Amino acid sequence: MLNTLRKIVQEVNAAKDLKAALGIIVQRVKETMGTQVCSVYLLDPESNRFVLMATDGLNKRSIGKVSMAPNEGLVGLVGTREEPLNLENASEHPRYRYFAETGEERYASFLGSPIIHHRRVMGVLVVQQKERRQFDEGEEAFLVTMSAQLAGVIAHAEATGSIRGLGKQGKGIQEAKFVGVPGSPGAAIGTAMVMLPPADLEVVPDKSVADIDAELQLFQSALEGVRADMRSLSERMATQLRPEERALFDVYQMMLEDAALGNEVVKVIKTGQWAQGALRHVVSEHINRFELMDDAYLRERASDVRDLGRRLLAYLQQARQQTLVYPDNCILVAEELSPAMLGEVPEGKLVGLVSVQGSGNSHVAIFARAMGIPTVMGAVELPYSKIDGIQLIVDGYHGEVFTNPSEILRKQYADVVEEDRQLTKGLDALRALPCETLDGHHMPLWVNTGLLADVVRAQERGAEGVGLYRTEVPFMIKDRFPSEKEQLAIYREQLAAFHPLPVTMRTLDVGGDKALSYFPIKEDNPFLGWRGIRVTLDHPEIFLVQVRAMLKASEGLDNLRILLPMISGIQELEESLHLIHRAWGEVRDEGTDVPLPPIGVMIEIPAAVYQTRDLARQVDFLSVGSNDLTQYLLAVDRNNPRVADLYDFLHPAVLQALTKVVEDAHAEGKPVSICGEMAGDPAAAVLLMAMGFDCLSMNATNLPKVKWLLRQISMGKAKDLLSQVMRIDNPQVIHSTLQLALRNLGLGRMINPASDIQA
Structure with a gap:
């Protein structure tokens, strides 16, 4: 059966269009299962009826003519119940409905399986036989497996528009949605330009x-x-x-x-x-x-x-590549985008990017954020090779791609694009203004940096310091560990650029989704493995060199703060502090007179949440890493598009953990900041301020939006909102409550222009 399944899938994937694919499926399933009939019914969203679209065994003239509502017939029952139906004698079932034109009165036994893609019922796959018999478990499992394969084929057909003509009006299903992961925020409407590899x-x-x-x-x-x-x-x-x-x-x-x-x-x-x-x-x-x-x-x-x-x-191969003609409003699509591909698009034409592979951490995503191009990464189910030249919408806020969008959806997103443009224009004036609420509460906004260009962007947007400098970036662009002298020069540049503002340097944080080509880490579950402080404590020679370079770089500037990543307990912290003191002693013995900088711990592992007070007693400050903390609390890999919808930093468990961290840190008299995507989300920033975080650190691109919103609200109102959402047990309801409250204050659409769209 497995072998047969493999062969059918290969044949279906090679089919030239949906009609051919459906024909192959009904023919092959009928042969394999030894039944007299196999049929496919697809749900037409316009008429909300299951339409017979392919059959082997019933009258071919009934294709496209026979249809039933979800509350009619056995097919409707399978579709609405969303589970298989296995009947020995179909005509005895109260939902049985007879269609004379199909000639199906001769068939007694019935087995139907729903075709479901991303929780949406797309149709029903049916086999029938003259003899009365119950189909066995193996046959039922085979049909369910074929239905799952068929769901992908239909989704691809929707994307390319080849399902058009399903409905009586000849319009049929056109619009399709594919989920990936957000690579760079923003929205774009344009024409797909597929970049296929020039040589294999x-x-x-x-x-x-x-x-x-x-x-x-x-x-x-x-x-x-x-x-x-x-x-x-x-x-x-x-x-x-x-x-x-x-x-x-x-x-x-x-x-x-x-x-x-x-x-x-x-x-x-x-x-x-x-x-x-x-x-x-x-x-x-x-x-x-x-x-x-x-x-x-x-x-x-x-x-x-x-x-x-x-x-x-x-x-x-001396392949004379034909000169490519890039359309206006070009959305570049590839299985794996490379930075070089971006450069090939004539200036002014590129509006969006879609990559089937990759995550929000890839080179291309970093480039896209630097250039301000809306991007979706990891759109694994997008039939990219077949969508060249069709209309696309890229939603970089939610990591979604829409193919063949309807006029209504195009209009909604056109409004989003325009609002985004107006918002960016209006926020430029905020640079020199303080981030202060209506009732006078000052909320320091810092930035996360890694690339040198982040420095310029941060200064242009009025950042008050660096809450997270990712020291792994200089390590990643080399083919060996950078020397103490090389690190010193890089860190000095960063510290001098922001002086006298504080710069928080995180010690080397590799492993998980960040590794070095010259320091391979191969693990079955890298996020629960050898990463962060665990790596550097196992390699004190790397840790000591890095801390010495940081200390020497801060000479005469005194704006350095050292942050320790992935601390899961007191022992790791004590070992780290011992090494930092040792490096400090060595640097001073060499004649560099620097004070010991403030040292902090990242709270990003659930264990650290429950040891906040113990950790706070031994350090000068705490910083919550919201990306990892959310991922670990919810057991959701944030780079996996299949579970992207479960990753939500407004989950009640995350909000409760954050509240506890702030309370425990302040109980020990220590400041606590938060860095990561959550701090840069304007609506979430309102809640974080209300919780009592002493500082928010974010991507420089998001800083003006956060500042704008916090300047429009009072601390009292923010605390009321927090108290309201802390009583809610569902993240979706929290999102809605927050959006509604901000909209009632006249602030809703400004924080995420795409938040209203229901596609």
């Missing part, structure tokens, strides 16, 4: 050659061609990105250097292998090495290598 390395065969010099010459020409392409792409993006953000093109250039990827290919060619085969061999090895890490950041490096490999192969 995987199908390149091995071939021995006699003229090795000719192959070497061929490869050198390809290298030069791709180097030139990278230089021109980098120059073309000069007006859109700051120099430090274009550094990824330098990473590409470094990979192409003779000492890196280029040299390895040359070595393989010299063994007698032709250039294309040598390239495939080297690139595959690199990709396999990175992808074995099962890690988001390393997968990005793998996609960089894959992208370079394809470009080199295109030159080797």
Whole structure:
């Protein structure tokens, strides 16, 4: 049965359109199960009726004509109950309905299974037989499995618009929604431009050659061609990105250097292998090495290598790529977007990005946020190869992509895009104003930084300090651990840029979805594994060098704060403090006179929530990492699009944990801040302020919106709102209550322009 299933799925996936796919399914299922009839009924949302769309065994002329409402017939019953129905004698069932045109009175036994995609009933798959018999469990399981396969096929057909013509008016299902993860906030309406790989390395065969010099010459020409392409792409993006953000093109250039990827290919060619085969061999090895890490950041490096490999192969094949014509309002779609692809779109045309692979932490997502382009990552079910040229809506707030949107949805999102534009324009005036509520409560707004360009953005938006400097970013763009001297220079630049404002530097936080190519971590469950402080305590040589560099960098500036990530108990904290004091002693012995900076702990593991007071006694401040704390409290991987809708920082458990942390920290007389996506969400920021957080730290892009909202509300009103939502047990109701309350104050649509849309 499994083998048969595999073959049917392959055949269905190769079908040219939905009609052909349905024809294959009814024919193959009928053969496999040995029944006399197999039929597919699809739910037409316009008429809300199940329409017979394909059959093998019933009268073919009844296709498209026979239909039933959800409260009619056995098919309607299967659809409304959303579970299989297995009957020995269908005509005895009270819901049985006879259709003369199908000729189905001859069939006694009936087995129907609902076709469901993302909780939405799309149709019903039915088999029937003349003899009275109960279908066994194996047959029922097979039909349920086929229904699940069919759901994906129908969803793809909706996306590409090939279901049109289902309803009597000839419109049928057009609009389809695909869920991914938010990559960069904002909304965009435009035309899909699918970037398919120009050359397929995987199908390149091995071939021995006699003229090795000719192959070497061929490869050198390809290298030069791709180097030139990278230089021109980098120059073309000069007006859109700051120099430090274009550094990824330098990473590409470094990979192409003779000492890196280029040299390895040359070595393989010299063994007698032709250039294309040598390239495939080297690139595959690199990709396999990175992808074995099962890690988001390393997968990005793998996609960089894959992208370079394809470009080199295109030159080797002397593939004259046709000049691509990019549409206005172009939404770039690819299985795996690379930073180079962004640079190929003419300036002013790119409005949105969709990547089937990747997460909100990938290189492309970082670039997109820097450029302010709405982006959805991880849209795994989007049939990307078939949607070139169709209309799309990208909702970067919620991580959703709509294909073939209706006029109503287009109008709603057009309003969102315009409101976003007006809002950004209006917020520029807030830069020099304090973040102060209507009743005089000052709420310090700090920023999270990592890229050098974040410094400029933070200063442009009036940040009062850095609540989280991600020190792993400089580690990630190198191919080895940076030396103490290199780290010192990077940290000094960051501290000097914000002086005299405080800069909170988190010690190296790798593992989970962040790893280093030269320090591989392979684990079945990386988020519950070797990450954060666990890695650096196991490698004190890395930790000591980093802390020494931070301390030396702060000489004469005295605005450094050190933050320890992923602390799960007192022992880890005591070991960390011991190492920091040791590094401080060494630095002073070397003649660098710096005071011991304030030291803090990140509260991001549930265990730390319940030890807040114990931890607070030993440090100077606490900082909640809302992204990880939410993920651990709810047991939801925040990078997994399949459970993205369960990840919600307004979940009652998260709000209760945060309230406890603030109360316990303040009971010990210690300040507590919060960093992460939650702090940058304007509506959530109102609740966090009311809880008593001493500081909110966020992405610089979100800071003006948060400041605007907090300046429009009083602390008293914020506390009333908090008290109201703390009595609610459902996150959806909390969202609605918050939106309604802010809308009643005239502030609703400004905090998330896409919040009203019900698609």
